[in-house]
Amino acid sequence: MSQDYRTMWKNLGLDLTAHDALLSVLGQAYGDIYVSQKDRPAGMGYFDFVMSEVHGLRIKELLDEKAAGRKIIGSYCVFVPEEIALAANATLVGLCAGADFAVDEVHRYLPRNTCALIKSTFGFKLGKVCPFLEASDMIVGENTCDGKKKSYEILGKLVKNLYVMDMPQMKSPEGRELLKAEYVKFMEAAEKLTGVKVTVESLKAGIAAVNAKRAALHRLAALRAADPAPVSGLDSLLANQVSFYDNPARFTASVNALCDELEKRIAAGQGVRPKGAPRLLLSGCPMAVPNWKVPAIVESLGAVIVGEELCTGERGVRNLVDDSAKTLDGLLEALVDRYFKIDCAVFTPNPERLAHVEEMAKAYKADGVLHYGLSFCTPYSMEAAPAAEALSKKGIPALCLETDYATDDMGQLKTRIEAFLEKIRA
Numbered sequence: 419m420s421q422d423y424r425t426m427w428k429n430l431g432l433d434l435t436a437h438d439a440l441l442s443v444l445g446q447a448y449g450d451i452y453v454s455q456k457d458r459p460a461g462m463g464y465f466d467f468v469m470s471e472v473h474g475l476r477i478k479e480l481l482d483e484k485a486a487g488r489k490i491i492g493s494y495c496v497f498v499p500e501e502i503a504l505a506a507n508a509t510l511v512g513l514c515a516g517a518d519f520a521v522d523e524v525h526r527y528l529p530r531n532t533c534a535l536i537k538s539t540f541g542f543k544l545g546k547v548c549p550f551l552e553a554s555d556m557i558v559g560e561n562t563c564d565g566k567k568k569s570y571e572i573l574g575k576l577v578k579n580l581y582v583m584d585m586p587q588m589k590s591p592e593g594r595e596l597l598k599a600e601y602v603k604f605m606e607a608a609e610k611l612t613g614v615k616v617t618v619e620s621l622k623a624g625i626a627a628v629n630a631k632r633a634a635l636h637r638l639a640a641l642r643a644a645d646p647a648p649v650s651g652l653d654s655l656l657a658n659q660v661s662f663y664d665n666p667a668r669f670t671a672s673v674n675a676l677c678d679e680l681e682k683r684i685a686a687g688q689g690v691r692p693k694g695a696p697r698l699l700l701s702g703c704p705m706a707v708p709n710w711k712v713p714a715i716v717e718s719l720g721a722v723i724v725g726e727e728l729c730t731g732e733r734g735v736r737n738l739v740d741d742s743a744k745t746l747d748g749l750l751e752a753l754v755d756r757y758f759k760i761d762c763a764v765f766t767p768n769p770e771r772l773a774h775v776e777e778m779a780k781a782y783k784a785d786g787v788l789h790y791g792l793s794f795c796t797p798y799s800m801e802a803a804p805a806a807e808a809l810s811k812k813g814i815p816a817l818c819l820e821t822d823y824a825t826d827d828m829g830q831l832k833t834r835i836e837a838f839l840e841k842i843r844a
């Protein structure tokens with residue numbers, strides 16, 4: 419890190435000893451998994467820098483924004499509309515975490531059979547190691563899966579500023595109405611927090627900023643259809659993960675610069691793996707930073723991941739918001755249209771997700787699909803077997819994996835993925 423941020427972290431209430439331990443483990447993992455990759459595009463240097471400063475410079479920037487009168491809103495789900503936060507003069511940051519922390523203490527609050535993502539949220543709060551969470555003026559929880567919505571009842575007692583957004587369960591007209599009503603309520607809550615009224619102009623500007631960010635990620639995704647793949651799945655996942663923390667305009671410019679470079683690589687036939695290397699699509703639960711376990715195993719075995727049907731991937735960023743409406747209500751309708759298409763497994767029924775997995779497998783020329791489920795995640799576990807069956811009927815091999823953030827099953831995962839790759843190669 420380029421500066422000593424200890425005073426800043428202390429003022430945010432972090433436990434400096436625990437935080438040092440977390441940064442040291444993260445730094446080591448990042449070096450082993452990311453920096454050690456061969457033939458990385460030069461454009462990934464920006465993302466390396468962001469990661470090296472994710473708890474440093476980025477937090478300082480957020481605190482500077484706060485000092486200038488802006489507010490910070492933390493969220494745990496891609497259903498929380500960043501456009502509204504931006505329009506109300508707030509910055510939205512993702513708070514989901516991808517590592518175990520303070521596990522014993524977490525188990526005092528949550529049942530052991532809770533998914534790792536929720537446990538990690540609590541671990542980062544209880545262990546006092548997340549400066550994003552501590553810098554947030556409002557934290558938005560959303561009633562998606564049972565684990566999340568019940569855990570927010572407990573989280574609400576650990577943080578002072580939790581705002582809970584209700585969510586529909588069905589893609590019905592009533593479900594859409596509920597989502598719209600919740601977005602209106604969220605807009606009012608954001609306005610109350612910042613003291614800034616959302617206007618047609620400010621919402622259009624918020625939509626433009628987020629559309630540009632998503633369009634850049636769509637461009638990155640499309641380039642991965644090339645064989646050889648010009649960028650690793652690990653690096654593409656990192657770009658998606660960084661999108662939850664970074665300044666939107668700077669992030670968009672950096673992804674577009676990376677894409678310019680990848681276009682040249684494709685023209686020169688340059689890839690991160692030889693042409694014809696096995697190509698896999700990841701599908702399932704989100705992979706929050708620093709959850710790189712499964713992609714790291716896959717790519718250490720000579721395969722390449724060419725797409726992520728994840729919320730930290732295409733499920734989170736596909737579809738743009740139509741910004742042509744001239745009224746606030748019209749723009750809110752357009753927002754709801756876009757977000758209501760997110761095919762999270764908490765919806766029932768959820769046929770769009772399966773159709774999207776197939777569509778992605780074809781578009782990115784994947785040889786197979788890895789269905790990634792976090793242990794105790796009922797929505798995605800329930801969709802795993804039907805998804806694998808439907809894919810295999812279409813001639814697309816699929817392997818269902820269930821794991822958590824621990825490292826003790828890495829050998830077993832490696833054996834299963836290796837066998838799957840052998841099947842694909844044969």
Ligand code: BJ8
Binds near residue numbers: 533565798
């Ligand atoms: S839109 S996927 S970010 S809810 S892994 S906590 S589902 S038990 S994270 Fe999600 Fe929004 Fe859906 Fe995406 Fe529950 Fe499953 Fe845990 Fe999960």
